[in-house]
Amino acid sequence: MSATNHAAELAVAAPRAPGRARRALGRTLETLLSFTLLVGVLEAIVRYFDIAPYVFPAPSAVARALAAGLGSGAYLGGLQVTLSEILAGFLIGSGIGVALGIAMTQIHILERLVYPYVVAIQTVPKVAIAPLMIVWFGFGIESKIVMVALTCAFPALVNTIAGMRAVDADRLALVRALCGSRWQVLRFVQLPSAMPYILAGLNTAMVLAIIGAIVAEFVGAKSGIGVLILQANFALDIAAVFALLVLLALTGILLNLALRQIEARLCFWNRRGV
Amino acid sequence: MILAAESLGLTYQTATGRLEALRGVSFAVSEGEFVAIVGPSGCGKSSLLKLIIGLEKVSAGRLKLEGAEITGPSRHVGAVYQAPVLLPWRTIAQNVMLPADVLKLPRGSSAERARALLEMAGLSEFADRYPHELSGGMQQRAGIVRALVHDPALLMMDEPFAALDAITREQMSVELQRIILASRKTVIFITHSITEATFLADRILVMSPRPGRIVAQFHNPAPRPRTLADLASPELAALAQEIRAALDLGAAPRAAA
Secondary structure: OOHHHHHHHHHHHOOOOOOHHHHHHHHHHHHHHHHHHHHHHHHHHHHHOOOOOOOOOOHHHHHHHHHHHHHHOHHHHHHHHHHHHHHHHHHHHHHHHHHHHHHHHHOHHHHHHHHHHHHHHHHOOHHHHHHHHHHHHOOOHHHHHHHHHHHHHHHHHHHHHHHHHOOOHHHHHHHHOOOOOHHHHHHHHHHHHHHHHHHHHHHHHHHHHHHHHHHHHHHOOOOOHHHHHHHHHHOOOHHHHHHHHHHHHHHHHHHHHHHHHHHHHHOHHHOOOO | OOEEEEEEEEEEEEOOEEEEEEEEEEEEEOOOOEEEEEOOOOOOHHHHHHHHHOOOOOOEEEEEEOOEEOOOOOOOEEEEOOOOOOOOOOOHHHHHOHHHHHOOOOHHHHHHHHHHHHHHOOOHHHOOOOHHHOOHHHHHHHHHHHHHOOOOOEEEEEOOOOOOOHHHHHHHHHHHHHHHHHHOOEEEEEEOOHHHHHHHOOEEEEEOOOOEOEEEEEEOOOOOOOOHHHHHOHHHHHHHHHHHHHHHHHHHHHHHO
8 A cells, every 4th residue: 555545544534623722722711701701790799789898708809818818828828738638638548549449340359348338438428527537637637638538539449440340341352362461451451441530530539639628627627728718707707718719719720730631641542532 | 283173162151041152163274374264143253263362261172273272362373353452542553562562572573573564564654653543444454463463373363354344345355465475374364255255265164153063165276366356257256156155055954944
């Protein structure tokens, strides 16, 4: 077959999406515009109806509170604590979840023995065991990390199991027919095939990690964003509460973006879905 | 003798009862031979493939590869399936190297061999592309290269062109003949296309519907290399006619029952 023929085949097989960068820019502008509009409308409503700042603060007041909090260093200190809890808990929890998920699909007796306990732990509301965690692990960062890890483990585990089970039988046969060991089947086929599922699980886990950290801080903590929110709430400084929520939302978005970057790297071949 | 099957039988135990896929299948394949196995759908062709690859165990009879009973997968068999089954996260070159990775063959010489095979299959310039960037025919050629990279004694092909369109199928038959003549491999080619069998094979075995048995055997008189035009020659046309008649005959008892 000639080279021109190959080129023609390739052109048919892989059409390039035109103007992808331009569409991305358009979408960014859309987002910015709608955000500005939303903030503007809120500001107008608060000013026009003269809504009390302890009921609903104007966006400008929230911005001022955010600037003040960041300027004094109080917010950054809290953010550092909460972010540490989120990241450490996420890494430990999802690490255990993924590892347990892989182990369960390899050793079936493990699944029968362990899975009921996993479901039992999952069905208990995490808020209910938060006080217990504080008794066991103290008021410091450790009890929060345990709470976050507990919330993260389940979605990571469930998605890993689903991903490992969804592997195409032909791909498994491919490695088995080459005298491949179980470890090789896992390494060459199962794990890479399951990667999109695992990362979807990690995405869910990350969202839950943020919730878990704040809930744990609400129940009892010395520092962190959750503590700052409670303090501002008691002081009826609602603008500061909103400022902290904005900070938390931004943190969540950034963590999500980071995870998506990892996903794009690991699952570059899966742009069109599983 | 590379492969020898003696009164081979395969019975599956299913939820609804026993299913006899193969009964009394006997044949032998010598080195360098290209044997096509032709049969209707559900005649146990793919079961036979699984037995030879070692992913299924025989229920009766014997199956020997290079004199040794087949008890499980062997590095001496290479397989090409209906779908190319390329791993989407590996480039074509990496996909082709999969057998070398799994069998832990020396990297240098395997990579050299992979390069040469890709060259022979006309895929050199696509070595660093990912599977989805290639057409179906090119993907299947990559699958054939992968099956050859560990230099197996026997190449098993299970309806490798079934998923391709008619025009690509014909091109692929010509390509395959070229690749096989160049690499001098022993091939068992499972198909339900009489045209493919007469074009490619030295010997054609015809199977009956379930339970699969071998009901006829034909030697292909046409010299190599063959062209698609040769298919219209009197001798190949007559051969195709005989295969068709044998297939009908094989199906007859079932139709009567």
